[in-house]
Amino acid sequence: MDVFLISPASSRSYWYLVVLITLLAVIFTVLAYTAYSSRHSRVEIVSDGIRLVGNFWGREIPFDLLNVADASIQDITKSNDYSPRQRTLGTGLPGYSSGWYRLRNGERALVYLTKRENVVYLPTTDGYSLLLSVEEPKKFIATLQKNKN
Secondary structure (H helix, E strand, C coil), X not given: CCCCCCCCCCHXXXXXXXXXXXXXXXXXXXXXXXXXXXXXXEEEEECCEEEEECCCCCEEEEHHHECHHHCEEECCCCCCCXXXXXXXXXXXECCEEEEEEEECCCCEEEEEECCCCCEEEEEECCCCEEXXXXXXXXHHHHHHHHHHC
16 A cells, blocks of 8 residues: 655645634633623622622722713613614623623613613613612612712
């Protein structure tokens, strides 16, 4: 029996695989972080404002940008002015929405939503509002009002 080897492929095909595997690893990491964030995001009230912790849209917002007096609790299960209408940059999974959205009233909002009833609507003076699914919305708003003063 005579055996003839196939000429080896160029190293270019190896690098295509490396790039593809790296891209898939990045995508998997982003999806895993999003899944983790959907269960572990939180709002912290700190000395000078609030801190949104979790996923890619976390940030600190100082009290002087928050319009705490106009904060309210909304039920957005029904279509109302505060319901997210269009995601502009964010995550939209069943039971978890976060990132930048347009509301039905045309307002821009940064949302962290897991439940759609008893959602805190918190306007800012910076051209957007917050929609937050916090565990105790009345206590959250009362704490904001107490700490802002």
